[in-house]
Amino acid sequence: MRRETVQGWLLILPALLLLVAFTHWPAATTIIDSFYTTPKGSRPPRFVGFENYADLMTDPVFWTALRNNAVYALWTIPASVILALVMALAVNTAIPGRALVRMAYFTPTMLPMIAVANIWLFFFTPDYGLFDHVLGFFGGVRHNWLGDRDTALPAMIVVAVWKEAGFFMIFYLAALQAMPPDLKECAALEGSSRWNFFRRVTLPLLMPTTLFVLVNAVINAFRLVDHVVVMTRGGPDNATTLLLYYIYEAGFRFWDQALAATLTVVLLALLGLLAWLQFGVLGKRVHYR
Amino acid sequence: MRNLTPTRRTVLAGAATLAAPVLAAPAIVHAQGTTEIEFYFPVAVGGPITKIIDGYVADFMKENPDIKVKPVYAGSYVDTLTKAVTATKAGQGPQMALVLAVDAYSLVDDELLIPFDSIATSDADKAWLKAFYPAFMANGTIDGHIWGVPFQRSTIVAYWNKDIFKAAGLDPEKAPATWEENGEWTAKTLKREGDRVTSWGIEIPGDGFTYWLYQGMVAQAGGELAGDNGRKTFFNSAAAVEGLQYWLDLMGKYKSHPPGISAWGTGPRDFLEGKVAVIWHTTGNLTNIKNNAKFPFGVSMLPAHQRRGSPTGGGNFHMFKGANPGQQQACLRLLRWLTSPEKAAQWSMDTGYVAPRADAWETPAMKAYVAGFPQAAVARDQLPFAVAELSTHDNQRVAQALTDELQAALLGRKQAKQALDDAQEKATRLLKPFQKS
Numbered sequence: 001m002r003r004e005t006v007q008g009w010l011l012i013l014p015a016l017l018l019l020v021a022f023t024h025w026p027a028a029t030t031i032i033d034s035f036y037t038t039p040k041g042s043r044p045p046r047f048v049g050f051e052n053y054a055d056l057m058t059d060p061v062f063w064t065a066l067r068n069n070a071v072y073a074l075w076t077i078p079a080s081v082i083l084a085l086v087m088a089l090a091v092n093t094a095i096p097g098r099a100l101v102r103m104a105y106f107t108p109t110m111l112p113m114i115a116v117a118n119i120w121l122f123f124f125t126p127d128y129g130l131f132d133h134v135l136g137f138f139g140g141v142r143h144n145w146l147g148d149r150d151t152a153l154p155a156m157i158v159v160a161v162w163k164e165a166g167f168f169m170i171f172y173l174a175a176l177q178a179m180p181p182d183l184k185e186c187a188a189l190e191g192s193s194r195w196n197f198f199r200r201v202t203l204p205l206l207m208p209t210t211l212f213v214l215v216n217a218v219i220n221a222f223r224l225v226d227h228v229v230v231m232t233r234g235g236p237d238n239a240t241t242l243l244l245y246y247i248y249e250a251g252f253r254f255w256d257q258a259l260a261a262t263l264t265v266v267l268l269a270l271l272g273l274l275a276w277l278q279f280g281v282l283g284k285r286v287h288y289r
Numbered sequence: 290m291r292n293l294t295p296t297r298r299t300v301l302a303g304a305a306t307l308a309a310p311v312l313a314a315p316a317i318v319h320a321q322g323t324t325e326i327e328f329y330f331p332v333a334v335g336g337p338i339t340k341i342i343d344g345y346v347a348d349f350m351k352e353n354p355d356i357k358v359k360p361v362y363a364g365s366y367v368d369t370l371t372k373a374v375t376a377t378k379a380g381q382g383p384q385m386a387l388v389l390a391v392d393a394y395s396l397v398d399d400e401l402l403i404p405f406d407s408i409a410t411s412d413a414d415k416a417w418l419k420a421f422y423p424a425f426m427a428n429g430t431i432d433g434h435i436w437g438v439p440f441q442r443s444t445i446v447a448y449w450n451k452d453i454f455k456a457a458g459l460d461p462e463k464a465p466a467t468w469e470e471n472g473e474w475t476a477k478t479l480k481r482e483g484d485r486v487t488s489w490g491i492e493i494p495g496d497g498f499t500y501w502l503y504q505g506m507v508a509q510a511g512g513e514l515a516g517d518n519g520r521k522t523f524f525n526s527a528a529a530v531e532g533l534q535y536w537l538d539l540m541g542k543y544k545s546h547p548p549g550i551s552a553w554g555t556g557p558r559d560f561l562e563g564k565v566a567v568i569w570h571t572t573g574n575l576t577n578i579k580n581n582a583k584f585p586f587g588v589s590m591l592p593a594h595q596r597r598g599s600p601t602g603g604g605n606f607h608m609f610k611g612a613n614p615g616q617q618q619a620c621l622r623l624l625r626w627l628t629s630p631e632k633a634a635q636w637s638m639d640t641g642y643v644a645p646r647a648d649a650w651e652t653p654a655m656k657a658y659v660a661g662f663p664q665a666a667v668a669r670d671q672l673p674f675a676v677a678e679l680s681t682h683d684n685q686r687v688a689q690a691l692t693d694e695l696q697a698a699l700l701g702r703k704q705a706k707q708a709l710d711d712a713q714e715k716a717t718r719l720l721k722p723f724q725k726s
Contacts, residue, residue: 041401126555142547146552148700235550235696236550249689255374
């Protein structure tokens with residue numbers, strides 16, 4: 001028994017070491033840093049308790065970033081997951097040029113986000129960008145997609161969905177392929193409609209995949225900010241500032257370690273809460289075979 | 290040497306005592322082998338600037354075999370600053386970096402820099418520091434020390450498309466000289482198809498460097514944005530409001546500027562595509578526009594209101610703590626070589642950046658260049674009207690506060706006065722820790 005315990009610990013040691021060094025330790029020091037002021041030159045950090053959190057509550061940019069991120073998450077998560085499922089169902093049937101379509105759907109995933117952002121930067125250019133060019137044929141007027149508060153964040157959402165949907169499609173496709181064909185034959189014999197089959201059989205069987213995809217989508221909604229850096233730098237007037245981008249600005253542009261640490265703790269808490277909701281509440285309803 | 294620099298004073302003292310023997314006996318340095326220095330430079334990998342700088346560095350090393358120089362191209366200005374600061378704080382920093390001149394306050398507040406006046410002590414060195422245009426030295430001079438040596442410096446100029454001017458019935462050889470002319474003339478150059486504007490009168494970029502272009506208009510209205518050694522801002526002064534109102538008038542009253550925010554990055558492309566008659570942009574784009582314009586174009590100073598005016602811009606070389614005395618001297622030699630009249634002129638011709646000292650414009654090569662391409666001299670002629678770029682303590686944040694509010698006004702969400710009142714309030718709060726008690 002004791003021997004097995006030692007063996008067990010030895011087996012998880014390498015992973016544990018890496019996790020502690022690169023995840024838990026930085027997280028713990030960040031929490032500690034969030035209770036101190038920013039060290040400047042020869043002025044050392046000073047303990048201030050919850051003052052940084054109180055300051056954060058009165059920081060309008062923080063609330064804007066939080067609201068933006070909520071909108072961003074509420075659109076990108078369902079949109080990319082539903083789109084992924086639809087695409088997977090489409091390329092799972094026997095259509096001509098199936099391999100080509102699959103590849104086309106998956107291409108955005110393989111491109112680095114920076115490259116994607118630069119491509120879309122051109123699409124969104126006013127007057128002669130792709131969108132304005134096409135709309136121009138139908139008498140459309142100039143749109144300053146990225147320079148307008150109303151369209152800048154939706155533009156970011158579109159890019160993120162375009163980038164992510166193909167990645168999630170792969171998981172749905174794999175799950176669909178693993179589904180035994182006799183289920184479908186049974187349903188056909190019973191005279192079940194295609195919609196009924198999809199709702200009662202396919203969707204429940206895809207639930208483990210959906211949970212996995214959802215977890216990833218939620219993480220990405222808070223993690224993917226590369227396109228913001230390239231396309232808008234959080235502007236105009238903070239319309240596209242997301243939480244993680246604001247952390248970067250606070251940490252590496254304003255050099256405000258206290259603010260950056262405090263923001264990070266808030267983001268950690270938020271992600272923790274979401275993970276708990278997903279695994280605790282949704283996870284119970286998932287049917288694993 | 291890095292761990293030997295706890296305070297600024299010890300570095301100054303150390304540099305002063307060690308500099309003299311090194312200067313007097315270069316042979317010793319040689320005997321010790323080569324001195325290696327590294328500097329960060331803001332270019333994305335592979336641009337034309339990379340080749341130019343690599344060429345200069347190779348030439349310098351050929352003439353100075355005892356110094357080995359390694360340029361590191363570190364991305365945008367902000368990236369370069371981020372990398373230099375992070376690396377320096379970790380004790381792995383470069384000896385020098387070219388970062389925005391306006392970031393000097395933050396670097397000095399963080400005690401990361403070595404002032405150049407502490408090592409440039411010989412008469413020749415002092416004369417060298419005096420040779421630069423005062424407008425370019427302003428941002429790098431803080432608390433009586435010189436922290437930045439001008440190199441990649443620019444200012445704002447107006448580029449105008451002579452073909453569009455001619456087609457609109459304007460004198461193609463004359464640029465608008467006043468705010469009124471600028472508004473009325475650019476309104477005349479507007480081209481429409483039905484309701485759709487196919488070619489605009491003027492574009493002033495409203496993202497990326499919003500406050501910089503705005504500062505030009507404030508200077509023209511006779512105002513200043515900051516003062517008291519970077520501890521005060523005047524964002525809601527009468528001239529500041531007038532400047533922003535003029536920008537808004539170009540959209541609302543003259544209707545020659547596309548509404549909302551024009552992109553910094555696409556400005557030159559819009560101009561080259563003939564989609565806009567006039568753009569305000571950095572002189573750093575002069576060579577790009579010269580090489581790619583398929584139509585005759587002119588370069589002019591920005592129009593005047595109370596006076597002419599434009600902020601200076603661009604980057605200075607800064608020397609970081611962690612450079613040992615030998616490296617400090619090597620940096621000084623490299624800088625003196627890079628900013629010698631001939632090299633400064635060459636750099637200006639290669640890139641369009643403004644040669645930062647008067648005698649560079651007197652070199653035969655530069656004189657010949659200006660004779661064949663008079664547009665190049667506009668930035669120099671504007672320098673007497675130039676003001677130091679907005680720079681305060683906690684600069685990035687103060688500038689961001691102003692940028693946010695300016696963008697709110699440009700997007701029509703706030704009146705000019707309201708936006709600037711809000712910006713001033715934010716800035717005052719940010720600068721509170723720096724007030725003298």
